[in-house]
Amino acid sequence: MKILGVLLRIEWLKAAKRRAFWVAVVAFAAFTALPAVERVRTARSDPSSVYALPESWPDILGTATGLGPLFVGVLMILLFAPEFTWRTARQNVIDGLSKERFYAGKAVVLAGLILLFMGTTVLIGVGSTMLSPGGGGPGFIRSSDLSYMSGLALGMLVFGSAGMMLSAHLRSSGSALAILLLYLFVEEAVTRLMLGAGINALGGAAEFLPFNLVEDLGDDLAHYPDVLVEVNADRAERGLAPLAFLKVGVLAAAALTYSASFLGRALLSMRRRDL
Numbered sequence: 001m002k003i004l005g006v007l008l009r010i011e012w013l014k015a016a017k018r019r020a021f022w023v024a025v026v027a028f029a030a031f032t033a034l035p036a037v038e039r040v041r042t043a044r045s046d047p048s049s050v051y052a053l054p055e056s057w058p059d060i061l062g063t064a065t066g067l068g069p070l071f072v073g074v075l076m077i078l079l080f081a082p083e084f085t086w087r088t089a090r091q092n093v094i095d096g097l098s099k100e101r102f103y104a105g106k107a108v109v110l111a112g113l114i115l116l117f118m119g120t121t122v123l124i125g126v127g128s129t130m131l132s133p134g135g136g137g138p139g140f141i142r143s144s145d146l147s148y149m150s151g152l153a154l155g156m157l158v159f160g161s162a163g164m165m166l167s168a169h170l171r172s173s174g175s176a177l178a179i180l181l182l183y184l185f186v187e188e189a190v191t192r193l194m195l196g197a198g199i200n201a202l203g204g205a206a207e208f209l210p211f212n213l214v215e216d217l218g219d220d221l222a223h224y225p226d227v228l229v230e231v232n233a234d235r236a237e238r239g240l241a242p243l244a245f246l247k248v249g250v251l252a253a254a255a256l257t258y259s260a261s262f263l264g265r266a267l268l269s270m271r272r273r274d275l
Contacts, residue, residue, distance in 0.1 A: 007105040008112075010092070015109065020078045028064075028071050029120050035063045036128035043132040052129050052136030057145035058220040058227075060125030061152055064117065065218030068152060072113050073159030077167050077176045080106050084171035090275040103168075103270045107263070110160045114153055121152075144224050147248055151217035154255040158214050161262035168266035187211050207246060210258045217251050 015021045039059060043051040051059070083089040092102050129136075166176035187209050194206040206212060221228045222245040232242040245251075 003101065004108070007101065007108050011105050011109050011112070014088075015079055018079060021075065024071055024075045024078075025116065025120070028067060028117060029124065031067055032063050032121055032124045033128075036060070036124055040128050040132045043134065047134075050134055050136065051132040052134055053126065054139050054142050054145060055136045056125070056129055057141065058148065058224065060129075061121065061145075061148050062218075062220055063125070064121040065152055065155065068117050068121065069155040069159035069214055069218070072110075072117060072156040073163040073180055074177060075113060076106075076110055076160045076163035077173050077180065079109055080164060080167035081171060081173035081176050084167075084275065085173075093275055099270050099275070100267075103267055106164060106266075110157070110164060113160060114156045117156060118149070118153055122149075148220060148223040150252070151223060151248065154252055154259075155214040155217050157259045158210055158255050158262075161259040161266075162210070165262040165266040165269075168269040184211060208254055210255075213251055213255050213258070216245055217248075217255060219245065221245065222248060222251070 039051045039056070043049045050056070083092075089102060093099060097105075162180065163176065166179055167173070170176045170179065191206045191209060191212060194202040197203075207216070216222050221231060221243060228243065228245070235242055
């Protein structure tokens with residue numbers, strides 16, 4: 001526990017001095033707050049519109065599903081990769097940290113970023129519902145809401161661990177960011193090709209591509225089966241194919257597997273290469 005406190009203090013001092021960290025946090029808070037303000041305004045002007053808990057958890061969490069994982073991945077790169085070019089990673093080891101403990105410090109950063117962005121989303125969302133007129137149903141949070149919240153956290157973990165792996169391998173924030181963003185476009189193209197091939201096996205495999213998993217975990221329909229039934233009924237009336245998702249447990253297991261693989265590769269790179 002003592003070393004954990006030391007690592008926390010070291011990493012906090014580093015992050016607090018980085019302008020990119022504060023810009024990312026403020027930008028994320030602003031992107032999260034804007035939809036919340038609009039929902040409160042709508043609820044006040046339209047009596048039929050309800051913005052209250054627990055019904056509004058999908059709206060609250062949905063504001064972070066697109067940007068949250070990307071923010072974590074990008075910020076993880078910006079906080080980790082420059083350690084090699086600035087020689088601070090080497091200096092930390094010279095000062096007494098082992099490579100494993102230096103890596104553990106970055107894992108602490110990743111966990112902290114996930115908690116920070118999740119906390120920001122929940123705090124702004126819950127706070128905004130208190131400014132909205134009217135009340136919601138019984139209870140504060142439902143099991144499906146917790147599932148959606150976990151899906152969002154896992155999406156952030158996948159992107160963040162990918163950022164750690166790229167930082168450890170490439171040791172350049174510019175290169176790591178370029179590869180991360182390029183991969184998003186490449187996977188999108190590959191997914192379309194696999195789905196367009198008309199082969200069931202390829203279509204099934206496309207669902208397990210890492211950032212497709214993140215998208216599915218961040219889709220509220222994957223966590224709210226009752227809503228999915230209503231949406232599919234509406235699609236059937238319009239002659240559209242029904243939407244389907246893998247079970248959340250399967251998605252979560254696959255996301256954890258990818259994250260463990262990315263983190264393991266980052267650790268191996270740290271151990272094998274000189275700082």
